[in-house]
Amino acid sequence: MTGGTRPTVRDAVFGLCRSTGMTTVFGNPGSTEAAFFRDWPEEFRYVLGLQESVVVAMAAGHALGTGRAALALLHSAAGVGHAMGAVYDAYRDRVPVVIVSGQQSRELLPLRPFLHADEPEQLPRPYVKWSRQPARAEDVPAALAEAHRVATTRPRGPVLLSVPEDDWDRAAAPVPPRAVDDGFTAGAGSLSRLAERLAECARPALVVGPGVDDERVTDEVVELAERTRAAVWFSPMSCRSGFPEDHPLFQGFLPPVPGQLADRLGGHDLVLALGAPVFRYHVRADGPHLHPGTELFHLDCSAEDAAWLPHGTSVLTALGPAVRALNALVAPATRTAPAPRPLPGSPEGPRPAPESGPATAARLLDLLRERLPRDAVLVEEAPSHKEALHTRLPVTAPGGYLTTGTGALGWGLPLAVGRALASAEEDGSAVRRVVCVVGDGSAMYSVQALWTAARLGAPVTFLLLDNQGYAAVRQLGARAGVARVPGTDVGGIDFAALARSLGCPAAYTDRAEGLADALAAALEPDGGGPALLHVRVQDDERDASAAYPAREG
Structure with missing residues (x-):
């Protein structure tokens, strides 16, 4: 004292x-x-x-x-x-x-x-x-x-x-510690009625939101999906994972566009959203929130999200006790499971990116899928390449994916540093490496975080995809009929030199040849601390808006 x-x-x-x-x-x-x-x-x-x-x-x-x-x-x-x-x-x-x-x-x-x-x-x-x-x-x-x-x-x-x-120097009494138990759950009647509907419906779907990962109930949600043989989608613009993307019931990512979202869920007569703001849109378009015949239930701990949801029945509850109760109430279904989506490496999946010529985000992501440690944490803030990442790099580990769910840039790079520092503090096991895939535009909002990563030896690898501009903004402008959006060309930044000036080891490449070796060195840097790989990419900018293409007519 x-x-x-x-x-x-x-x-x-x-x-x-x-x-x-x-x-x-x-x-x-x-x-x-x-x-x-x-x-x-x-x-x-x-x-x-x-x-x-x-x-x-x-x-x-x-x-x-x-x-x-x-x-x-x-x-x-x-x-x-x-x-x-x-x-x-x-x-x-x-x-x-x-x-x-x-x-x-x-x-x-x-x-x-x-x-x-x-x-x-x-x-x-x-x-x-x-x-x-x-x-x-x-x-x-x-x-x-x-x-x-x-x-x-x-x-x-x-x-x-x-x-x-x-x-700070004034007199004050110490505060005795106390706890708040927030594991509240819905009434038994609400969950029993939902279990009955899950048993009666013909084509159920689960929409997994960030709440599933936040409450660490991924295993329970996998059990519920397998019991009900439900298709599983991620909610639009989700900031977390919450379901293994290589699971045969996983169907993909819902688009943040009215009408298109309804089309993706239109084949389901019952949709159960778990910790998910289902109707989080980014692009205005004609179309309904849901098509007639699709019944929506929504389980979440937020009264605010329950209040603004325009459709369905919301049940206020912590997810853990609610999903465990549903698993106890729902008998294993005999209905036909949905067909699995094509996975990378399968004949129906995305074609491998070229191994020679200019470097592309697709080539880097193909290599990262092969080399990423299974327990690594992937942090992403690369809007131009989000669709390519989701297509080519399935996230399978609980807690294995973090991004911004808001679009407020500058979150990803320092978020990765803080997550890596937490990893370094974990006891008893090998350090869980963090890999941050970040765009050049996003990185400039918070590049100062490289200094902290370097000074503290944070176990994080930064993979900086440089398309010399705000390609996602250009493509959204094109979708709106704007031929050229001013202020979207950002070039001439030597990110490898910038990183080294902040104390972070860094390398640069703009070719597909040698990209595998450069990635391997960035994933396992000397000393185990941070490293940055600056990749100048030549990509088809249509990837930037592939998640929600323009509607015909």
Whole structure:
């Protein structure tokens, strides 16, 4: 304790962080947070990010890896403002990040001082679950405890606590630890009726959303799919996996386009969505949400998502107890299972990319499918190549795929770093390597994260696909009838040199020949730390919009 035997706000907060496992602190320090670092505990780890959105995204990756909330320390108003793109991603993707933001001293606030935050509770809203600046210094520890409980109660998400700089040395009592059990489930009657419909229907389908991976119930969902012989789809723009993509019941990815989504589900008389916002659209188009004859049930822990869903019956529940109950209630079906989708390497699957000539994303992804360790975590933020990745690189391991479900770029690269740091902290087994497939446009939003990866030896491989522009935007413009979208050509950046200047080993290639060796070196770099492979790709840009092509007429 500081100041003799008198416990302070700082003491109480350090104690709370220990009890909740938030001893790795992600931050970018500023003057209004400096007092927090006095008497810094030896067992605490400070992870420096060079920009605030990078800080929050790294904290999010760490939270996804550990399953616990992560602590991010930000500067006052401007720092929180810099971080808002990542805060938005964390909110939409339900990642528990506890953000503590600095604030000027209380006695100066009436004078509108330098670096103060006006209405700090309002600045991050509506993209946090909870935000406060306590009225008294002694209330800070209890407020942080409440923030942690809110962040980790389903649906999980970011929270923000603003702390004036002179609060840390004030007297405060420690906060006793307590827990919230959020494993709630639907009533027995609701689940019994759903089980009856699953038994009676002719052609069921499951729509798997990010909630399945978040609640770690992939095995239970596989059992439910096999019991019901249901086709399995991923929800549109899903930020997580949740079902092995090489399973014969897996059918693919629903498009974020009205009408097209309805067409994909039109052959099913019952659709059960699990932790999935089914109707998350990206492109406006004519067409219904669902065709007549398709009955929808929706299981999720979010009352907000249940409220806006335009169709079906929503059942509020944690997925784990609900899916386990359904597996106990539903007898194995005898109906014919849907035909499996073509897999890479099969005669009906995608043709192998050329092994010579200019490098392509397809060639890199073919090679990555062969060489990616089965337990690796794949992080993707390459919008131009998302369809090629899903077609050529099935994700099979639980927790094996992370991306942005929002389109707020800059998430993937630092998310991969935070996830890799969590992997390096795991006990007892070999380090689980993280592989980040990132586009050139996306990388420039958060390239500073390479510095942190290099300084801490994070076990992450960055595969940077460089098509010298925002090809996805060009193609969406073409879909809308815009012949040329200005501001979409971004070339001339030497990413390998940039990575090396930040301390990250890097290599470059623009040819398919030799790509296999370059990939092998990036996946197993000397020392086991980070590595970047910059691949200049020559791709058909139609791949960028293949996930939702233009409708005829």
